[in-house]
Amino acid sequence: xxxxxxxxxxxxxxxxxxxxxxxxxxxxxxxxxxxxxxxxxxxxxxxxxxxxxxxxxxxxxxxxxxxxxxxxxxxxxxxxxxxxxxxxxxxxxxxxxxxxxxxxxxxxxxxxxxxxxxxxxxxxxxxxxxxxxxxxxxxxxxxxxxxxxxxxxxxxxxxxxxxxxxxxxxxxxxxxxxxxxxxxxxxxxxxxxxx
Numbered sequence: 026x027x028x029x030x031x032x033x034x035x036x037x038x039x040x041x042x043x044x045x046x047x048x049x050x051x052x053x054x055x056x057x058x059x060x061x062x063x064x065x066x067x068x069x070x071x072x073x074x075x076x077x078x079x080x081x082x083x084x085x086x087x088x089x090x091x092x093x094x095x096x097x098x099x100x101x102x103x104x105x106x107x108x109x110x111x112x113x114x115x116x117x118x119x120x121x122x123x124x125x126x127x128x129x130x131x132x133x134x135x136x137x138x139x140x141x142x143x144x145x146x147x148x149x150x151x152x153x154x155x156x157x158x159x160x161x162x163x164x165x166x167x168x169x170x171x172x173x174x175x176x177x178x179x180x181x182x183x184x185x186x187x188x189x190x191x192x193x194x195x196x197x198x199x200x201x202x203x204x205x206x207x208x209x210x211x212x213x214x215x216x217x218x219x220x
Contacts, residue, residue: 027091028068028070028088028089028090029053029068029070029086030086031069031113032072032085033082034071034081041116052108052109052111056101056108058096058097059097059101059105060094068090083121083123084121084122086124087124088126088127089127090129091105091129093203094204095161102128103126105124106124106126110122110123143211144211144212150176150212151175151180155173155175155176158176158205159204160201161196161197166192167191167192167197170192171190171193176205177217180214180217181217182214182215184198184214187214201214
């Protein structure tokens with residue numbers, strides 16, 4: 026889940042913060058390629074600053090936790106930065122506003138206390154072809170050449186097993202993990218192996 030932090034805002038009443046919050050959500054939802062809908066798919070924070078010098082003159086927007094996906098291209102991320110920056114600019118037209126987008130790769134480490142139940146259509150997901158994943162050509166071809174055609178097979182393979190496939194390296198593993206997560210947060214490589 027992406028986290029948007031808006032730094033250096035002046036002290037504002039709750040109603041104004043709610044307006045800014047809604048503007049941030051609308052800015053994110055307006056970009057279809059992100060695949061984020063409804064306020065529960067994004068967290069917006071307004072951290073308080075310890076020093077009051079310059080508050081409201083320079084406003085920094087920081088986006089983190091945006092999982093890497095093939096469709097979240099450089100231009101999509103730039104559009105997100107633009108949308109968020111201009112949304113804040115509506116409230117603070119005289120401020121210098123900067124927005125930084127940091128994509129997140131699950132290989133950097135990730136854990137959540139939210140235990141996602143398996144999707145209701147899990148059997149249908151298992152039967153899906155790997156062609157339905159948004160994998161790069163190299164990763165897709167590596168899996169096909171290893172005769173991995175269905176998601177079910179991926180759920181019965183460890184990361185080590187997949188990493189031993191010729192031409193299936195860390196980049197391809199990252200793409201695979203992101204693609205599975207985008208289908209449903211509970212989906213993982215090796216999830217059907219007995220522990």
